Amino acid sequence: MLAQPSLDRPRQVRSGAIDFLRILGIAAVVAGHVGAWSGPVVRETVYTWHVPLFFFLSGYLWSEGRSVVQEMNKRARTLLLPYIVWLVLVGAWWLSQMDVIHGADLRKLMLGGWYVRGPLAAFWFVTALFFAVVAVRAIQRFPNWLQWTLAVAALVVTMREPDFVARVPLAGGIGVACVVFVLAGREFRRNRQRIRRPLITGLVILCGCAAAILSGWSTHLDLKYAQLGSSVITVLVAIGICASLLLIAEHVIPRLGPRVNNELSTLASCGFMVVLTHAVVLAEMTKLGLAPWLVFAGSLAGPWLLALLILRTGLAPVLLGVPVRRESEPVHESARSVRI
Incomplete structure (x- = not known):
């Protein structure tokens, strides 16, 4: 679920603000899965932005120079390899809870995405992110207006045929629908320096988005099931919340100092495992x-x-999708030099 650094390049300096948002997003995902909190308050509070945030950050940190093949190779290491390993481990635990294992259960594990629930509820996101970034990489050579046209077309299809899109194996349909969030993050980065007062701007945008939700103009989305809430309005509100959180974090988090930023970096670098395994702990504690x-x-x-x-063992690349962390690393105060 997280944007991971490449395994074949020296580790780049990280942004404490972006790492904070990753941690915040993961916490929101876990909160959304707590059964006792699954009412309208939590849905309206976190579901509109907690998953789009990761797509948005992938666009915000976009690197233009990579080819489609390079993108696929990179994401296979940092996303698909941990996905497969944890799918086997968590899937084995899930199947062990059943009295009888049917062929349909194994088929669901292979199809992923919409087809897996319970302790595997968050796994869809990994493959959706893979398809989203590969899709953006595939269309990056097109004019900007055409990229946006294709992204909006994917949204229209999703709005009209949500069941069809949701049922595409490995959440491939959802991934294509989420291209719009990646493009929004990339576009926001290109215009970021024009925003002179990030804190005030972020708070104003966040208040506007909250007003749209409280007024009922925007309802929550649930990307796993291709539910886009109030369609265009909800998508715009989701993008607005992501942008506002980023502006606020970039203003506040660097002021906490290098040590706090470094700790945020460490936590965020291994958050992928939390996304894929928290549901098992949640089920047992419930x-x-x-x-x-x-x-x-x-x-x-x-x-x-x-x-x-x-994170500090040789299993980090396999289970976390990141290189082994040998020692603490500095965190850059600004997100502007960071790429994924």
Whole structure:
């Protein structure tokens, strides 16, 4: 689910602001999966932006020089390899909960995306992100207006045939529909320097988006099922929230100092595992009848602590999709020099 650094290049300096947003997005994903919190308040509060945020950040950190083949190779290492490993591990745990294993259950694991639920609920995002960034890479040679036309066309198809799009294996249909968020992030970066007062601008945009939600003009989206809420309005609100959070974070987080930024970088670099494994911890803790906040805290902290240990072992590239972290690394104060 996370934008990962390449394994075949020296590690680039990171942005503490963007790493903070990754952590925030992961926490929002986990909160959205806590059953006791699955009412309208949580849906309207986090579902509109928590998944689009990662697509938006992929566009914001876009590097123009990579070919389609290079993109596929990179994402195969940083996204698909951990996806496959965790699919086997979590899938085995999921199947172990059943009295009888049917062929249809194994088929669902292979199809991924819409077809897997429960402890595998978040797995769809990984393949959707893969298809989204590869699709953007494939159309990057086209004029900008044509890229946007294709992205909007994919949205129109999704709005009209959500069931068809959602059921494309490995969330490929959703990935293509999410190209619009990647392009929005890329376009926002190109115009970022024109924004002279990021904090005020971000707060104004965020308040405007909140007003659209509170007024009922925009309803939450659920990308896994190709549900786009109030269609165009919800998509625009999602992009607006992502942009506002980025502006606010870029103003606030660097002021916390290099040490905090470095810790944020470390947490974010192994957050991929949290996305793919938190549902297992959540399911087991829910069985204990614990308070929702304890379930949330345990589902977030447990996988993250284990991931931090793995980060410094040879398993990091396989389980986390990142190189082994040998020592603390500095975090750049600005996101402007960072690429993925």
